[in-house]
Amino acid sequence: MYKSPGQEKILPSVVKAIGSTPVVELARLTEKLHGKIVAKLDYLNPGFSKKDRIALQMIEDAEKDGSLKPGQTVVELTSGNTGTGLAIVCGVKGYPFVAVMSRGNSMERARMMSALGAEVVLVDQLPQSKPGQVSGGDLKLVEQEAQRLVKERGAFRADQFNLKSNARAHYLHTGPELIKQCDGNIDAFADFLGTGGSFAGCSAAFKEFNPQIKCYVVEPAGAAAVAGEKITHPGHRIQGGGYIMPDLPLLRKDHIDGFLTVSDNTAVEISRRLAREEGIFAGFSSGANVAAALNLLSTDFKGKTIAVIICDSGLKYLSTDLWP
Numbered sequence: 001m002y003k004s005p006g007q008e009k010i011l012p013s014v015v016k017a018i019g020s021t022p023v024v025e026l027a028r029l030t031e032k033l034h035g036k037i038v039a040k041l042d043y044l045n046p047g048f049s050k051k052d053r054i055a056l057q058m059i060e061d062a063e064k065d066g067s068l069k070p071g072q073t074v075v076e077l078t079s080g081n082t083g084t085g086l087a088i089v090c091g092v093k094g095y096p097f098v099a100v101m102s103r104g105n106s107m108e109r110a111r112m113m114s115a116l117g118a119e120v121v122l123v124d125q126l127p128q129s130k131p132g133q134v135s136g137g138d139l140k141l142v143e144q145e146a147q148r149l150v151k152e153r154g155a156f157r158a159d160q161f162n163l164k165s166n167a168r169a170h171y172l173h174t175g176p177e178l179i180k181q182c183d184g185n186i187d188a189f190a191d192f193l194g195t196g197g198s199f200a201g202c203s204a205a206f207k208e209f210n211p212q213i214k215c216y217v218v219e220p221a222g223a224a225a226v227a228g229e230k231i232t233h234p235g236h237r238i239q240g241g242g243y244i245m246p247d248l249p250l251l252r253k254d255h256i257d258g259f260l261t262v263s264d265n266t267a268v269e270i271s272r273r274l275a276r277e278e279g280i281f282a283g284f285s286s287g288a289n290v291a292a293a294l295n296l297l298s299t300d301f302k303g304k305t306i307a308v309i310i311c312d313s314g315l316k317y318l319s320t321d322l323w324p
Contacts, residue, residue: 023181047084049312055085057169073155080109087116104134133235136244170201187304190292192218192285194241196248203255214257227259237264262288281314
């Protein structure tokens with residue numbers, strides 16, 4: 001049985017509880033299929049998402065290289081998950097943290113970050129945008145505000161779209177954990193793109209371990225910019241990604257073996273099935289990941305094992321139409 005390093009001892013702080021999350025087989029969702037889906041439950045991190053990992057890596061790397069000074073303010077744009085992770089890490093380590101977020105993201109996230117001690121700056125969406133549907137244009141407005149605050153406060157920018165620490169967290173930890181927990185028995189990996197960090201880091205670890213592991217990018221149907229498709233649905237509902245950014249700096253194109261798209265309705269349906277049938281209460285992007293894995297098992301990977309990440313908790317979407 002796989003055990004996290006901290007399960008049998010007292011930890012010095014909650015940041016030491018980040019990572020080493022369990023992996024489970026989604027046996028009920030796949031009972032009519034030939035093959036396995038193994039899901040890494042990163043919603044069990046302290047901030048209820050995989051982004052806790054990158055928050056810790058970005059801050060600790062910046063401390064080591066001197067780009068983050070004692071007591072300096074940290075600023076980052078967020079859909080809520082990276083901000084929650086940074087609020088936890090910065091709170092424990094003593095750095096003021098400012099989270100800059102679009103009003104289009106679910107308000108549970110803003111309230112959670114505020115409760116964890118962050119200053120939350122909410123940025124209005126574009127006039128044509130809808131709550132719950134954060135577009136690339138909305139994200140540009142958030143980026144402008146983040147840049148302004150960094151300059152105004154002399155802050156360190158925990159830039160999750162550009163800092164290599166993002167992918168490094170998954171290369172050093174998430175990917176190797178999955179390999180160890182699955183005894184190396186992974187045939188493919190499917191991952192929904194936000195910053196591209198978890199795909200970049202995990203795919204690098206997988207390819208290094210076994211170049212035959214196939215790694216698939218997952219994007220919203222109608223908003224598959226990295227795949228090079230025509231954008232017809234920029235206002236998709238899958239929060240935390242699909243920002244219609246064709247060039248994500250952290251991605252390595254040679255690690256991408258294929259592209260998969262998932263519709264809003266399918267992501268919602270599979271998220272709800274995860275809750276009802278597997279007892280996994282997760283968000284939109286987790287549903288998208290599992291939907292993509294189900295597609296792979298039904299086509300080119302019959303009889304194989306597909307790995308996915310359960311990115312965040314369904315608790316962060318109670319105010320949305322994910323939960324009727």
